[in-house]
Amino acid sequence: MLIDKETRYDRQLRLWATTGQSNLESSHICLINASSTGSEILKNLVLPGIGEFTIIDHRYVSSRDLSGNFFLKHRDLGKGLAEAISVNLNELNTDVKGHSINRNIRAILEEESPEFWDTYNVVIVSEYISGLDILKEILWKKRIPLLIVNTVGFYGSLNLIANEITVIETHDPSRLYDLRIDKPWPELQQFVDSIDLDALDDTDHAHIPYIVIYIKALDSWKQDHNNQAPQNYNEKKQFRKYIESLSRNINLEANFIEASNSIHRALQKTEIPNSIQKLFEKVNILDENLTSSTPIFWIYIKALKRFVELNNYQLPLPGKLPDMASDTTNYVKLQTLYREKAKRDQELFTAEVIRILNALGRSKDEISNESITSFCKNSQLLFVTQGSKKLYTSTLVQELLDNTNESNKENFNTLGIYFSILTFNLFTEKYRRAPSLKDLEFFKMLFIEEFMVSPPVPSAIEATFKETLSHNTRSYHNLSSLMGGVVSQEVLKLATAQYTPLDNLFVFDGVRSISEKWKI
Structure with missing residues (x-):
């Protein structure tokens, strides 16, 4: 039986709508x-x-691969690992x-031009690879996000390396309705003034x-x-x-009960958030810095x-109203006023x-009505972050x-897990x-030399090293599954x-179930 896409992807469409699904399907x-872990990610x-x-x-x-990967079968023995997993994953969704x-990735990095990577929207490195620094440089310049995921035993880490990430639809749960109660535009004020509460009968008054x-x-x-809104707790209490x-x-x-209970909406200030004000101060939007390649x-x-x-230092009106006690006529009128104001702002x-x-x-074909609408509706809660190519800093x-608390030898430091994984990869690079x-002493010395730590290694960090080396496999499927979900x-x-994406390091401790x- 054929199932249409809207039915198949119903739940996720509720999360990111058709625009998000379209972006996903073009990635x-x-x-x-x-x-x-990589197979779990792709699944x-x-x-x-x-x-x-x-x-x-x-x-x-x-x-050995068959024991730790659910997306390999006995019939795949001897086949190319990438091809076998690709074929088996395709069975999950023929679209x-x-x-x-x-x-070999090292050969690709040495033999192919950087344009090799242009076809990809996101690159994921699962576990250790040789030539990671070369790959980081290429993708950084091309502004292609790179995710590096590692699992060792019961530990996992994820780095998100990106030159810059910008998000318009953040779905921030702190978002409030923008009703402009303190700064009604002329048409809204006229509508309010046209209603004489004293002249209404009891039914209309209650709606x-x-x-x-x-x-x-x-x-x-x-x-x-003195033309001032309520400023403090006592004044807000009096305003009720x-x-x-x-x-x-x-x-x-019911409408007045609702108004009294939702008083925070009446006292919400119409202003530009500090996060957006900081974006206005960025040097890359100065006239002299705008170019034909400036991101849209x-x-x-x-x-x-x-x-x-040009608009009294107010952001575009989103135009969305909450539900409220009202008769149909007045609610529809308000909806129309807010929608028309939002349209004019757009x-x-x-x-x-x-x-x-x-x-x-540049051509105006770079923009669309959908992107303009989305930006205006979400202009209060935009997300921007600049990343780093470094895996660690001093x-x-x-x-x-x-x-690290030396007085408590059982004090495991979650950050110690990350440096344990970094040292694990350094050891793999050096000794193949x-x-x-049994390599604990060499492991500790490598950690001291690489990260310029004065010896001896703190006992809490050494305990993490021992845990890592005691379970030195990358194929514990419970960790692969969990980190696959995170990535x-x-x-x-x-x-x-x-x-809002990770910014920019995540570490999971599977021994203690903390992150x-x-x-x-």
């Missing part, structure tokens, strides 16, 4: 190393309908195109939407308080009485800055965008040492094999261009 993800991307994926791995399927490249009540109460308050005074029976009129996000930020300068914003593009000799090393517990979630954020994040 091409590259996985380097067909590990157990979680194939099921929701990623467009394409490519696996790069030069190895062949062995009996997805899977590819495999049976080559006036609280937006009208708030604006009238706030106007009355300002007349009694202004609302209740407009009611004929505060115990019976920053063109939008430049246009947004011009928009607020038109003014679009004009600024086109003006900037024209000045740069500050992070110092934090590791500062958080995975370290074991695929970050890939989905990047692919759909929605939700932490750091910004490098």
Whole structure:
């Protein structure tokens, strides 16, 4: 039985809508190393309908691979590892195109031009590879996000390395409705003024939407308080009485009860958030720094800055109303007012965008109604972060040492897990094999030399080293599955261009079932 896409992807469409799904289906993800963790990552991307994926791995399927990877079968023994997993993953969703490249990643980095990577939206490195620094440099310059995931025993880490990440649809749970109670535009004020509460009968009076009540109460308050809104807790408490005074029976009129209970919406200030103000101060939106290659996000930020300068320092109105007690006529009228105001703001914003593009000799075809609408609706909660190519800094090393308590030998430091994994990879690079517990002294010396730590190694960190080396496998499937879920979630954020991504280090301790994040 054929199932249409809307039905198949119903749940995820509720999360990121058709725009997010479209972005997902046009994405091409590259996985380097067909590990157990890598297979779990791709499984979680194939099921929701990623467009394409490519696996790069030069190895062949062995009996050892079969024991730690659910996406390999006995019939795959001797086949190319990348091809076998690609074929088996494709069985999960025939809409997805899977590819495999049976080559050593080091050879690709040395023999192929940087343009080799242009086809990919996101690159994932699962476990250790030779030539990681070369790959980081290439992808950094191309602004292609790189995710590096490692699992060793019961420990896992994830680095998200990206030159810059910008997100418009962050779905921030702290988002509030922008109702402009304190700064109603002329048409909204006229509508409020046209309603004479005293002239209404009891039925109509009990169905006036609280937006009208708030604006009238706030106007009355300002007349009694030097045109100032309530400033402190006591004044806000007193303001509630202004609302209740407009009611004929505060115990019976649902709209006034709702207004009294939702008073925070009446006192919400219409202002530009500090996070957005900081974006207006970025040097890359200065006229002299805008070029034909400036990302469209920053063109939008430049246009947004011009928009607020021309519109009483107010952001575009999103135009969405919460549900509220009201009769149909008044609620529809309010909806229309907010929707029309939002549409006018979008038109003014679009004009600024086109003006900037024209000045740069760029085409207005770079923008769409959908992207303009999304940007205007989400302009209060944009997300921007600049990343780092480094896997660690001296500050992070110092934090590791500062958080190590020598008085408690059982004090495991979660950050110590990350440095244990980094040292594990350094050992693999140097000796071309995975370290074991018998290599503990060499392991500690490598840690001291690489991270310039004064000996001896703190006992809490050494305990983490011992745990790592006692379980020196990368194929514990419970960790592979968990980290596969974590990484695929970050890939989905990047692919759909929605939700706030990791910024930029995640570490999981499977022994104690805890995790932490750091910004490098």
